Amino acid sequence: MHIGQAFTAAVTAAAQERPLLLVIDDAQWLDALSLALLPALARDTAPHRVLLLLGVARGGPDGERCDVLQGRLGRDLEGAVIRLDRLDQTALAELVAWAVPGFSADERDRLGRRVERDTAGIPLLAVALVEAVAAGYRLAPDAPAWPTPARTLIDSLPRTLPPAVVGAVCLRFGGLPLAAQHVLGAAAALGGRADVTQLARATGLEPGPVAKALDVLEWERWLSADMQGYVFAAPIERDIVLQEMLTPGQARRYREQSVA
Numbered sequence: 316m317h318i319g320q321a322f323t324a325a326v327t328a329a330a331q332e333r334p335l336l337l338v339i340d341d342a343q344w345l346d347a348l349s350l351a352l353l354p355a356l357a358r359d360t361a362p363h364r365v366l367l368l369l370g371v372a373r374g375g376p377d378g379e380r381c382d383v384l385q386g387r388l389g390r391d392l393e394g395a396v397i398r399l400d401r402l403d404q405t406a407l408a409e410l411v412a413w414a415v416p417g418f419s420a421d422e423r424d425r426l427g428r429r430v431e432r433d434t435a436g437i438p439l440l441a442v443a444l445v446e447a448v449a450a451g452y453r454l455a456p457d458a459p460a461w462p463t464p465a466r467t468l469i470d471s472l473p474r475t476l477p478p479a480v481v482g483a484v485c486l487r488f489g490g491l492p493l494a495a496q497h498v499l500g501a502a503a504a505l506g507g508r509a510d511v512t513q514l515a516r517a518t519g520l521e522p523g524p525v526a527k528a529l530d531v532l533e534w535e536r537w538l539s540a541d542m543q544g545y546v547f548a549a550p551i552e553r554d555i556v557l558q559e560m561l562t563p564g565q566a567r568r569y570r571e572q573s574v575a
Contacts, residue, residue, distance in 0.1 A: 334364040342369040401436030422460040435548040443480040498528040503556040504569035508544035517573035
């Protein structure tokens, strides 16, 4: 039996016993054969209690492959597209209230504002940060709520972020084009806002390739731009890049070259 037919048969058999949910995260990284199986799988399991959920990062490499599948939704395939945007203040407040019900209203408000500032509302980072605070609070019930009233903007976390989140940020970094990695590394090393000229000096790249890399980084939500330059959208990601993806020597060279 062909692998596609075998897989569909196995899914159908399982769905006859109970409802079945199949989840493929980071589907943009699927190999060509696996991706080609999905339309037939969705079509052939439609009469059964099967739900197929794909997580796809927008702007990823070869993302147009998933566009073909998306284009069939509502025509010969039943389904829908749900776009996950950044969490706004209301959503973050609800997340904080759910995660740390023991916090007072003032403590939840401080935590919500800090989470918004550090994560830019990126769901993965926001949830991870709130979970880290909640875990630290449970492990040390006599500890004060984080962040403290007097040091809202500078307190460090009571616990480090979950390894899975650090790994996810590192994976995102590794998926960037090489020039974009250099530019993002330089931006992390320089801190604050940096413009094209500074980043070109720091990386040794020409302004043209730097500008193209910045377009990618802005599209991928690594950096945000304003009239003064580019800055990390989520400070947590800058910390992870600086600590996990750069050696101290690399960071030092980026800083020295930026002022040369």
